[in-house]
Amino acid sequence: ADPDPLQDFCVADLNATVSLNGFPCKPVAEVTSDDFFFDGLSKEGNTDNPFGFAVAQGNVLSFPGLNTLGISMNRVDLAPRGINAPHSHPRATESIVVIKGKVLVGFVSTSNVYFYKVLTVGQMFVIPRGLIHFQYNVGHSKAILLTAFNSQLPGAVIVSRTLFASNPPIPNQILTKTFRVDDDVINSIKSKFA
């Protein structure tokens, strides 16, 4: 989804003061093998939270060597019954491979059709760009997924956080009307994301 590069590489200078669609390049003479290496997906994430979920992101912000290359990857760790809650990526299609465990992955199309599969180790599923999707560990042990994106910075819109924990908050009258519930329901959900 990202634009094509105009040179072999353009390791991001994340501290540059100019801003553009991506990042300016650090000087070629200063680029080393380390710029093309990223160790951030090697460690197990801490899933000790209400979602039983952890994500490590290998995007241009954590791995500047990806700048202009149009790809990135995440590692997702899920405890048993852990969830990567419904979210979408505005700038990328996502492919998912299960590395460990048994995971239900699903997305909903713009026609409101739910597509899903239970994946075991080595199996792959694809989430079309922009569609809301989730992953849920249906196995009895920890699960690990690797996800790959055709963007250096796919972005993530997390539905629950977007609607119930924006800054400043979306007014309750919008949310009560949208979900056809009373204020107490909205307040209860908002309090859990505060």
Ligand code: GLV
């Ligand atoms: C999984 O859905 C991810 O965005 O890494």
Ligand code: MN
């Ligand atoms: Mn995703």
